Amino acid sequence: MTNKLIILGGGIAGLSLACFLNKKTVILEAQEEVGGLCRSFNTHGIYYDVGPHIIFSKNEEILQFIRGLTETEKIRRSNQIYYNGHFIKYPFENFLAQLGNQKDIQYCLNTFLNNPYRNMPADNMLAFFLKTFGEGITRFYLQPYNEKIWKFDPSMMDTQMVERIPQPPDQHIIDSCAGKFNEGYLHQLHFHYPKSGGVMSLCDALRKRIRDKSTIHLNTRVKKVRKSEGKWIVSTIQGEEFQADQMINCMPLHELMPCLENVPIEVQSAIADLKYNSIHIVIINVKKDTISDHFSMMFPQRDIIFHRLNRLNFLGENYCLSDGSATFLAEVTFRKGTKYSDLSPQEVVKQVINDMVKLEFIDKKDVQFTEVHTEKYAYVIDDLESKKNKKSVLSYLQSIGIECSGRFAEFQYLNSDQVIEHSKKLAEKMNMVV
């Protein structure tokens, strides 16, 4: 049977695309559940995401669309950066007096105000940090933290992801060193979060909305995609075959490309050069801890395995257990050949606990339960070649009539609001074509 339109991948890109399209669609999803990176998992009654998915957007229309999907709570952020044995409020550059040590405060202030890099071109991530924030803020926090999350040298990374960060006004930094604080990054000061069920509740709601016009095939892993007599023919590893007049890709490029025939050699080498990080999400529930009620905590320290630790209790009563315990979510990125990539998920859990004990946040005997979840495609790496490689792959796909929408389908650092925005734009374009 020929369908009108097939969507490859049932993450939030595929689901929202189906929602905005005015035609019937068939969604093919490899996992047993839709949602992709916007899935949530339940352990001992607590829902957790692939890294807590806070909802915010610069696009008011998209924000209202997302908030209309499920009941959300508006929460004021309480993010911190761990530095020299204590916490400093986020964003780091707005709370410099909290460094505590006058020498460090003066180093940050002097290298910001008398910044030899200010008028230099910022053609990589590290150069951007030095130019925008000066040496002190870069060396204390931005450089080590970014090295840790990307497992990649920031001087070999593009500026795509960071170039929208505003240059802090001189007066804010001067005030910040004198203990007069401005909040900074106001567009994220408040965020929304589903009252219950985690970010997955957005996907559940989308799924309900598209019930009448879309068929979702779960446990359906795309293996081969070809065009014959003007129709797309998609085969799956389960042995099924789907046909359609149109097809949109919302699954990772690294999954799509091996499904295609006769891909030019230069496109094959471009996709092989596009790098990405995977992530372990580690849940640790403890009877008690020494961290007060913060949400996301950043750890630039090289000897601590996680780059971010999140206290899920902060998200509201539906994310707490009635026994008064605290549940933490630690994030550990890795890529083949990088630090920690040889550790098994269970070894990662052990190391997370050991590091939390070392930091004196918890006592090992207070750990009540743990869980670990691993995602292969977590972060795209914008290295200095990625723009060129991405262009080669996406132009080729466009030339054979495949449009893409989504974080790994476009190979862009997109949050879920931007993914929905891209899917909406693409759907509007396709809705115009009869």
Ligand SMILES: Cc1cc2nc3c(=O)[nH]c(=O)nc-3n(C[C@H](O)[C@H](O)[C@H](O)COP(=O)(O)OP(=O)(O)OC[C@H]3O[C@@H](n4cnc5c(N)ncnc54)[C@H](O)[C@@H]3O)c2cc1C
């Ligand atoms: C650690 C972390 C924290 C984040 N925090 C936030 C946040 O706070 N706020 C926010 O808005 N966003 C956040 N994001 C980003 C957000 O998760 C993504 O932007 C969004 O989920 C991407 O959706 P997608 O549909 O494009 O891709 P995906 O979710 O990756 O969906 C792709 C789908 O394709 C399917 N697929 C793969 N291969 C095949 C195949 N062969 N056949 C069929 N199907 C296949 C997958 O199973 C998956 O369901 C975060 C991401 C990470 C990793």
